Amino acid sequence: MSFFSLIRVASSGPPSKWVLLLMWISGLWGADLPAQERFSRVYGGDKDEHAMGVVQAQDGSYVLTGFTFSEGAGKSDVWVMKVDAYGQEIWRQVMGGPDFDWANDLVETRDGNYVVAGYTRDSTSGARNAWVFALNRHGEQMWSHTYGGDQADEARAIIQTRDGGFAVAGYSYSFARGESDLWMLRLDAVGQARWEKTYGGTGTEQAYALAETEDEGFVIGGYQSYGEPQLADMLVVRTDRHGKGIWRRALPAPGNAAVEGIRVLPNGQFLAVGWGYPPGGKSLDACVVRLGPSGQILDTHWYGGDDKDTAYDLIPVAGGNYVMAGQTASRDGSSDAWLVGLDGQLQEQWQRYTQGQGRDWAHALAPAHDGGFAVAGGTSSYARSGSDILFLKTDAQGNFDQGPVQAELVLPPREDHPEDYTTKAAPLKPNLYVLAIGVSQYQDSSIRLHFAHQDAVALSQAFQATEGRLFGRVETRVITDEAATLGTIKRGIAWLEQQATQKDMVLIFVSSHGALDHKGNLYILPYDFNAQSLFATGLNIRDLTEGINGTPCKKLILLDACHSGQSAYDYFELATAKASNLNEAVADLVQTESGITVMTSSSGREFSYEHPDWGHGAFTKALLEGLRGEADFNGDRVVRLIELNLYVTERVKTLTEGRQHPFTPINQFGDIPLLILD
Numbered sequence: 001m002s003f004f005s006l007i008r009v010a011s012s013g014p015p016s017k018w019v020l021l022l023m024w025i026s027g028l029w030g031a032d033l034p035a036q037e038r039f040s041r042v043y044g045g046d047k048d049e050h051a052m053g054v055v056q057a058q059d060g061s062y063v064l065t066g067f068t069f070s071e072g073a074g075k076s077d078v079w080v081m082k083v084d085a086y087g088q089e090i091w092r093q094v095m096g097g098p099d100f101d102w103a104n105d106l107v108e109t110r111d112g113n114y115v116v117a118g119y120t121r122d123s124t125s126g127a128r129n130a131w132v133f134a135l136n137r138h139g140e141q142m143w144s145h146t147y148g149g150d151q152a153d154e155a156r157a158i159i160q161t162r163d164g165g166f167a168v169a170g171y172s173y174s175f176a177r178g179e180s181d182l183w184m185l186r187l188d189a190v191g192q193a194r195w196e197k198t199y200g201g202t203g204t205e206q207a208y209a210l211a212e213t214e215d216e217g218f219v220i221g222g223y224q225s226y227g228e229p230q231l232a233d234m235l236v237v238r239t240d241r242h243g244k245g246i247w248r249r250a251l252p253a254p255g256n257a258a259v260e261g262i263r264v265l266p267n268g269q270f271l272a273v274g275w276g277y278p279p280g281g282k283s284l285d286a287c288v289v290r291l292g293p294s295g296q297i298l299d300t301h302w303y304g305g306d307d308k309d310t311a312y313d314l315i316p317v318a319g320g321n322y323v324m325a326g327q328t329a330s331r332d333g334s335s336d337a338w339l340v341g342l343d344g345q346l347q348e349q350w351q352r353y354t355q356g357q358g359r360d361w362a363h364a365l366a367p368a369h370d371g372g373f374a375v376a377g378g379t380s381s382y383a384r385s386g387s388d389i390l391f392l393k394t395d396a397q398g399n400f401d402q403g404p405v406q407a408e409l410v411l412p413p414r415e416d417h418p419e420d421y422t423t424k425a426a427p428l429k430p431n432l433y434v435l436a437i438g439v440s441q442y443q444d445s446s447i448r449l450h451f452a453h454q455d456a457v458a459l460s461q462a463f464q465a466t467e468g469r470l471f472g473r474v475e476t477r478v479i480t481d482e483a484a485t486l487g488t489i490k491r492g493i494a495w496l497e498q499q500a501t502q503k504d505m506v507l508i509f510v511s512s513h514g515a516l517d518h519k520g521n522l523y524i525l526p527y528d529f530n531a532q533s534l535f536a537t538g539l540n541i542r543d544l545t546e547g548i549n550g551t552p553c554k555k556l557i558l559l560d561a562c563h564s565g566q567s568a569y570d571y572f573e574l575a576t577a578k579a580s581n582l583n584e585a586v587a588d589l590v591q592t593e594s595g596i597t598v599m600t601s602s603s604g605r606e607f608s609y610e611h612p613d614w615g616h617g618a619f620t621k622a623l624l625e626g627l628r629g630e631a632d633f634n635g636d637r638v639v640r641l642i643e644l645n646l647y648v649t650e651r652v653k654t655l656t657e658g659r660q661h662p663f664t665p666i667n668q669f670g671d672i673p674l675l676i677l678d
Contacts, residue, residue: 036368036370036371036372036394036395036396037085037086037368037370037372037393038372038393038394038395038399038400038401039086039087039392039393039400039401040390040391040392040393040400040401040402041083041087041390041391041392042379042382042383042388042389042390042391043064043081043089043388043389043391044068044070044383044384044385044386044387044388044389045068045069045070045071045384045385045388046070046384046385046386047068047069047070047385047386048068048069048070048386048387048388049066049067049068049069049070049079049378049387049388049389050066050067050363050377050378050387050389051064051065051066051363051364051376051377051378051389051390051391052065052066052067052103052104052105052118052363052364052376053065053066053103053104053105053106053116053364053376054106054364054365054366054374054375054376054391055106055107055108055114055366055374056366056367056368056369056374057082057108057112057114057137058108058112058436058457058460058476058477058478058479058480059112059137059460059461059464059476059478060084060085060369060457060460060461060464061082061083061084061085061090062082062083062084062085062087062374062391062393063080063081063082063083063106063108063114064080064081064083064376064389064391065078065079065080065081065103065105065106065116066078066079066103066376066389067079067101067102067103067118068094069386071094072094072095072096072101073096073097073098074096074097074098074099074100074101074123075098075099075100076096076100076101076102077094077095077096077101078093078094078095078096078101078102078103078116078118078131079092079093079094079103079389080092080093080094080095080103080106080114080116080135080139081093081389082137082139083391085461087391087393091138091139092139093135093139093141095133095141096120097120097121097122097123098123099120099121099122099123100119100120100121100128101118101119101120101121101131102118102119102120102154103116103117103118104117104118104119104154104155104156104157104170105117105118105155105156105157105158105364106158107158107159107160107166109134109160110160110164110479110483110488111477111488111491111495112136112137112476112477112478113134113135113136113137113142114134114135114136114137115132115133115134115135115158115160115166115191116132116133116134116135116158117130117131117132117155117156117157117158117168117170118130118131118154118155119131119153119154119155120146125150127148127149127150127151127152127174128148128151128152128153128154129146129147129148129153130146130147130148130153130154130155130168130170130183130185131144131145131146131147131155132144132145132146132147132155132158132166132168132187132191133145133191134190134191142190143190143191144191145187145191145192145193147168147185147193147196148172148174149172149173149174149175150174151172151173151174152172152173152174152180153170153171153172153173153174153175153183154170154171155168155169155170155185156169156170156171156206156207156208156209156222157169157170157207157208157209157210158210159210159211159212161186161212161216162212162216163216164189165186165187165188165189165194166186166187166188166189166191167184167185167186167187167210167212167218168184168185168187168210169182169183169184169207169208169209169210169218169220169222170183170206170207171183171205171206171207171222172198175196175198176198176200177198177200177201177202178200178201178202178203178204178205179203179204180200180204180205180206181198181199181200181205182198182199182200182205182206182207182220182222182235182237183196183197183198183199183207184196184197184198184199184207184210184218184220184239184243186243195242195243196243197239197243197244199220199237199239199245199248200224201224201226202226203224203225203226204224204225204226204232205222205223205224205225205235206222206223207220207221207222207237208221208222208223208258208259208260208261208274209221209222209259209260209261209262209272210262211262211263211264211270212264213238213264214264214268215240215241216241217238217239217240217241217246218238218239218241218243219236219237219238219239219262219264219270220236220237220238220239220262221234221235221236221259221260221261221262221272221274222235222258222259223235223256223257223258223259224250231255231256232256232257232258233250233251233252233253233257234250234251234252234253234257234258234259234272234274234276234287234289235248235249235250235251235259236248236249236251236259236262236270236272236291236295237249238295247294247295248295249291249295249296249297251272251276251289251297251300253276253277253278253279253287254276254277254278254279254280254281255276255277255284256276256277256284257274257275257276257277257287258274258275258276259272259273259274260273260274260275260310260311260312260313261273261274261311261312261313261314263314263315263316265316266445268292268293269290269291269292269293269298270290270291271288271289271290271291271314271322271346272288272289272291273286273287273288273311273312273313273314273324274286274287274310274311274312275287275309275310275311275326278302281302283304283306283307283308283309284304284308284309284310285302285303285304285309286302286303286304286309286310286311286324286326286340287300287301287302287303287311288300288301288303288311288314288322288324288342288346289301290346299346301346301347303324303340303348304328304330305328305330305331306330307328307329307330307333308327308328308329308330308335309326309327309328309329309330309338310326310327311324311325311326311340312325312326312327312361312362312363312364313325313326313362313363313364313365314365315365315366315367315373317367317371317373317396318371318396319344320343320344321341321342321343321344321349322341322342322343322344322346323339323340323341323342323365323373323398324339324340324342324365325337325338325339325340325362325363325364325365325375325377326338326340326361326362327360327361327362327377328353331353331355334356334357334358334359334381335358335359335360335361336353336354336355336356336360337353337354337360337361337362337375337377337379337390337392338351338352338353338361338362339351339352339353339362339365339373339375339394339398340352341397341398350397350398352394352397352398352399352400354379354381354390354392354402355402356379356380356381356382357381358379358380358381358382358383359378359379359380359381359387360377360378360379360380360381360382360390361377361378361379361390362375362376362377362390362392363376363377363378364376364377368393369453369454369457370454371395371396372393372394372395372396373393373394373396373398374391374392374393375390375391375392375393375394375400376389376390376391376392377389377390378390429470429471429472430470430471430472430503430504430505430553430554431471431472431473431474431475431499431500431501431503431504431505432463432466432471432473432474432475432504432505432506432507433475433495433496433499433500433504433505433506433507434459434460434463434464434474434475434476434477434507434508434509435477435479435492435493435495435496435506435507435508435509436456436457436459436460436476436477436478436479436507436508436509437456437478437479437480437484437489437492437508437509437510437511437512437524438452438453438454438455438456438457438478438479438480438481438484438509438510438511438512439452439453439480439481439484439511439512439513439525439526439527440452440453440454440480440481441453441481441482441527442513442525442527442529443527443528443529444529444531447513447525449511449512449513451511451615451616452480452511452512453480453481453511454615455509455511455616455617455620456478456479456480456509456510456511457478457480458616458620458624459507459509459620459623459624460476460478460509462624462627462628463476463507463627463675464476466675466676469675469676470638470673470674470675470676471505471675475499477492477495479492481527482527483527484512484526484527485526485527485528486526486528486529486537486538486539488526489524489526489539490539490543493508493543496508500553501553502553503553504553504554505553505554505556506553506554506555510524512524512525512526513525515531515534515538523538523539523540523541524538524539524541525538525539526538526539554672555597556597556598556599556641556672557597557598557599558598558599558600558623559598559599559600559601560600560601560608560617560619560620597641597664597672598664599645599648599662599663599664600662600663600664601617601618601619601652601660601662602619602660602661602662602663603661603662603663608660609655609656609659609660611655614655618651618652618655618656618660619648619652619660619662621651621655622647622648622651622652622655623644623648625647625651626639626643626644626647626648626651627639627644627674627675629677630647630651631643631644631646631647631648632677633646633647637676637677638673638675638676638677639673639674639675639676639677640672640673640674641672641673641674642672644674645662645664648662649661649662649664
């Protein structure tokens with residue numbers, strides 16, 4: 001549970017500069033999840049609204065997308081809404097033309113923006129084109145593109161690919177050999193089409209789901225329909241990175257069936273989730289099919305009762321388990337939004353459902369940072385009129401607040417109620433820029449951590465909640481797990497340098513493994529590091545600090561360095577051996593870099609401890625408590641750096657029963673305010 005913290009930083013900036021750097025190079029194993037929010041929300045107007053996609057954003061908020069018949073300029077319009085961690089609206093965008101416009105899916109990009117995929121229909125020709133557009137974190141449009149021909153073409157699923165571009169799957173009538181074909185587009189980072197492919201024969205094929213494989217190829221899920229009678233079969237197509245087909249697998253069932261979601265497993269297998277008629281069944285059931293790397297069917301599982309039951313999404317969760325979302329009519333004949341917990345063998349563990357008297361359904365599912373789930377769909381049971389958007393936030397067991405869910409009416413269009421979410425603060429206040437990096441999962445699974453990604457989110461949220469008080473704006477960028485590549489982290493550092501001005505403050509939080517090479521250079525390990533080439537694939541600590549040396553703002557370093565002891569590489573043992581005196585390393589750092597304050601989680605060769613009851617390391621737990629007000633010793637509702645240091649030092653010593661002692665060269669402190677409490 002211990003690690004070194006030997007850091008050298010070079011600076012050429014003036015003495016007045018500070019860097020706010022929270023670094024946790026740690027290994028946390030088996031800690032409990034933090035408290036989990038549960039709520040139910042309904043959003044809508046006097047007509048129909050549906051949600052088709054949902055994500056939890058890096059800043060802890062949620063973004064939903066779908067369509068509305070109540071607002072906008074056309075018959076239906078795309079609807080994108082950002083809500084806070086409790087489901088309260090932050091901003092809303094309604095987009096579209098005079099005819100039908102629809103959103104089917106969205107993805108949050110690694111740099112914190114949102115890209116939505118769907119379709120738009122031309123009111124004159126009736127042609128329907130795929131539509132993909134990007135919004136920034138404030139809901140402002142960044143770019144928009146349409147794709148397709150003179151018939152009906154639709155985007156049903158979108159993902160961001162490893163190279164920062166996008167892949168879109170749907171169907172095309174314009175370019176089909178038969179009725180319609182599976183259709184895939186490869187886009188660059190601003191939506192420009194690189195290539196497009198169709199897959200199909202003389203019948204009907206449509207795609208509803210898409211995922212990227214480990215070799216940067218793709219797997220597409222949907223359905224095919226041939227012959228008479230034209231019954232639909234589940235369909236899965238595997239391609240290489242250029243869209244060339246590798247294999248195609250139809251999953252026959254007695255009646256109509258379709259794949260609604262597809263997941264790639266770490267062992268190269270695939271899970272296709274959807275619905276169909278089971279052998280001998282008389283009604284639709286939800287279905288999950290496991291396929292091997294070559295497309296062979298390994299096993300098939302059916303879920304449901306005596307009435308219509310369908311699944312639309314499935315996500316992996318902690319412990320190698322899964323959660324499936326859809327709708328069920330088997331409870332009492334009315335349609336309920338439906339969640340099913342599955343173990344690693346796809347055996348049912350629990351069921352949760354709404355209990356309304358109308359029709360409710362869950363269409364999209366996303367993991368939440370606290371271990372629960374975000375569920376989006378629709379409801380007529382609790383709608384003002386017709387159907388409204390249903391949004392559920394559950395705990396890790398799928399529990400949510402049952403109805404009656406109070407409807408929250410959609411406000412008039414934005415132009416009638418001008419708001420600018422980006423200008424909460426008085427213009428003279430400094431801004432805080434937060435780059436939070438947490439790497440729990442690596443390409444090399446032997447050094448996987450458990451809570452690094454959650455820690456990055458927690459520290460980011462702690463400061464985000466203070467926006468408008470001490471700091472005018474708090475801009476956050478959170479990079480976790482697969483997104484935390486070396487290139488992405490460096491782009492985040494460049495973002496800080498571009499944004500911060502002399503009056504501002506910068507915060508960098510890193511929760512990750514660390515290693516020393518044979519020369520004693522310290523590296524932060526990004527998701528894609530290679531242990532045999534730390535120089536090329538690790539983030540040298542000098543790269544981190546030098547990247548913000550030119551930032552004319554306040555600077556502070558908070559370092560929580562904890563070695564997990566779980567790596568097979570000699571680098572980590574070497575790092576521990578070379579960290580003979582942490583205090584000397586820190587003192588050397590602050591002497592070399594004038595104007596930098598450093599706090600570390602432990603002294604000398606002490607371990608940094610964590611405990612399941614805390615859900616964090618002792619140092620981070622103390623930091624979060626202090627920032628919530630425990631460090632406000634003088635009661636003036638302002639937490640200052642010197643107060644935080646005093647609180648954290650005593651709190652960590654108490655938590656660890658005297659085994660861990662945070663260290664700070666005290667002469668570096670100034671009376672620096674960090675936040676104003678509520």
